[in-house]
Amino acid sequence: MARAREGVSPSVIIAAAGLVLVVAVPFLFIILQAIFPELGRGSLAAPFSALAGALGDPKLIGMTGNTLLLGVLVVALSALIAVPLAVARALFKVPGAVIWDVLFLIPFMIPPYIAVLGWIMTLQPRGYLEQLVGFNLATFLFSVPGIVFVMTLNSFPVVYFAVSRTLETVGSRYADVGRVFGASPARAFWRITLPLSTPGLAASLLLVFAMAIEEYGTPAALGGRAGFEVLVTAIDLRVSDWPIDLPGAAILSLVLVVLSFGAFVLQRWILTRRSYEATTGKPQDSAKRDLGVWKLPVVAGFALVAFVATGLPLLAILASALSRTISGGLVWSNLGFSNFSAILGDSTGALKALGTSLSLGVAAALVTGLLGALSAYAVVKSKVRGRGVLDVLTILPNALPGIVVAVGLILAWNQPWLPVTPYNTSLILLLAYCCILLPQPVRYATAAFHQIGDNLEAAARVFGASPMVAFRRILLPLIAPSLLAAMLLVFAVATRELVASVVVAPVGVSTISTYIWRQFEQGSVGLGMAMAFVTILITTALPLIALSLMGRRGNLL
Structure with a gap:
């Protein structure tokens, strides 16, 4: 008191x-x-007069839908790549586990706009891929799947680290109890281990969704050719191009805030529906299992993801940085x-x-x-x-x-x-x-x-x-x-x-x-x-x- x-x-x-x-x-x-709308001129006249025009814009539904689609697709692909790798890292003895962690951290440290520029230099016509093997993937890159692919490679480490650390905390003790009562290894994982990791999974997927809908560099660089306009690029257009439309930018900003805030509300709802307590104060068995016959496929999977997400962008960035002229191509005389x-x-x-x-x-x-x-x-x-x-x-x-x-x-x-x-x-x-x-x-x-x-x-x-x-x-x-x-x-x-x-x-x-x-x-x-x-x-x-x-x-x- x-x-x-x-x-x-x-x-x-x-x-x-x-x-x-x-x-x-x-x-x-x-x-x-x-x-x-007249606030910038120091006037409070005509309140709410800009709402009808901005919210009645026929493009708004399409831009909002594109933003949601982009966020959902990036979340889905990030989970598809990261969750299996995180499960292997957390529950099994993966050779070179620390090395894979470092390699998966690098894509998150590469700014997205730099990564997308590296992919443009690699996959565009007469890019590095075409110079090396004779074909390009520009059609794929400048499309919605290409945008999702590039953004996923920058965001999947968020899910990988969150889920792997959560699963390590959960351990295999509860799944072992389920197996004692007759559950198969797969059923014990899907019904016990994975649900207990929901907090880490939900938080990381939410963060990926927020990162995707607010990311500017990748949609700006790739979306124009694909005719794929999202809220972020539309807001930037209203702020930076003449005539400046600050009321329209503010209204679209609030739409984006609603989408982002809705994701946080969804996360809160998921996490409050049930208890996910997995730490009781008792010591838990943290021993990881051997991969057995799956060792080679798992290592190959880690290596493939590390090469695509880390190796290729870094090589493209370095090759471009060393090139005297981009038109000179990948020849020794053009490097310096x-x-x-x-x-x-x-x-x-x-x-x-x-x-x-x-x-x-x-x-x-x-x-x-x-x-x-x-x-x-x-x-x-x-x-x-x-x-x-x-x-x-x-x-x-x-x-x-x-x-x-x-x-x-x-x-x-x-x-x-x-x-x-x-x-x-x-x-x-x-x-x-x-x-x-x-x-x-x-x-x-x-x-x-x-x-x-x-x-x-x-x-x-x-x-x-x-x-x-x-x-x-x-x-x-x-x-x-x-x-x-x-x-x-x-x-x-x-x-x-x-x-x-x-x-x-x-x-x-x-x-x-x-x-x-x-x-x-x-x-x-x-x-x-x-x-x-x-x-x-x-x-x-x-x-x-x-x-x-x-x-x-x-x-x-």
Whole structure:
């Protein structure tokens, strides 16, 4: 009771202010712009007048259907590829299991827009495939199945890692009990083991669906030739092409938010229908079974997926980066390091773009790490009224695709009556990255706080520590490992983010993603791919080095 009567702690105030600035403001202005079409001119006239035109657009049903179709197909194909591999990895002794894990992590670290450009260079007419074997697959690539194929190769690792780790937690003990009572191995797996892994499977498939419906690079690069328009590309068209249609972009953004939020509601419904408890405190047998005669087919399956998802895109990116001219083809005389020299020599502004992205990545990691820790503390540990609202604000970015965040920031900070605004500065990019990536530190910190008893903070308060001191000196060090892992993920993703960067980047400010995208638009494919290869090395190596150093420090301690 004493704690309930105390004033609101500074940590909760900072969390609330940060969430309002980063999350609530852009989302609120999307809603306001959809209602008041003249908001950009400082007027609240003609409310709801734009809804009929936008929602009555005959293309809207088709775009919404295409968006849903794309999400469902990517989810289905990701599950088809990832679940069998995850089952084998979790329950059986797969030779080279750690190597396969690393190889499957790389496609997730390759930005989707870079991967699709690599596939274009490989499968298009006179591409690398045709140069090597005499035919191309352009018809397949520039089609709906091709779009789904490329997007799946970037997203299936999410399902693979989530399901394999969940199945390892479940183990085979419950399936063995089923077999004792007469169930066949297949029936025990389908009726016991797989249902118990539903939380990990549902969460990962939901994330894949959200990634698919908000992905911009692949539909933009491949969908035009296929005549396949989705909501993301339509929103970008309304924001970037004249005449600018901000009310229409806001309304389509809300449609996209509804689709994404509906997926989260579906996940909640699935997970609350029954109990999936598999950890009872008793030791579980984690011994994995031998594959027996299935060893060679399973290894071949892992190798095939690794080659297609990791090997081919990396080889295509490297080949393009080393080519002096794309028309010169795959011949030794056309290969060299001139594109890398141009990147390192900064003759095209590459190093400036690299420095901008790395700086923004570090800043986004620090801001989201601090705000995520404070927000998770306010929701999990504080007793302040209104923490349910804060919880909703921490979840809301999950339902806000990058293009929606970008539109919201434009609407919020490009108002004529604002005396000071971050619009048209690098700060607007930082706000976009923080909003998009905030859920990662929040989820990690929330899970860590749930594992910390209240007695530690209470003991500190008894000895006179203020709430902020207790948070800084006791709770923050305890959640630091989980929080740092999330911050590394934020850094890796922020440095390569495309859609928000393309939409809100100020004039004269270039990031890694906008630099690569513009090089391809200008026909400088080699420079773009050289920058892409450098980006992949940096965004993969730096987090791995940091995690390695963290592990060594932990061992020393």
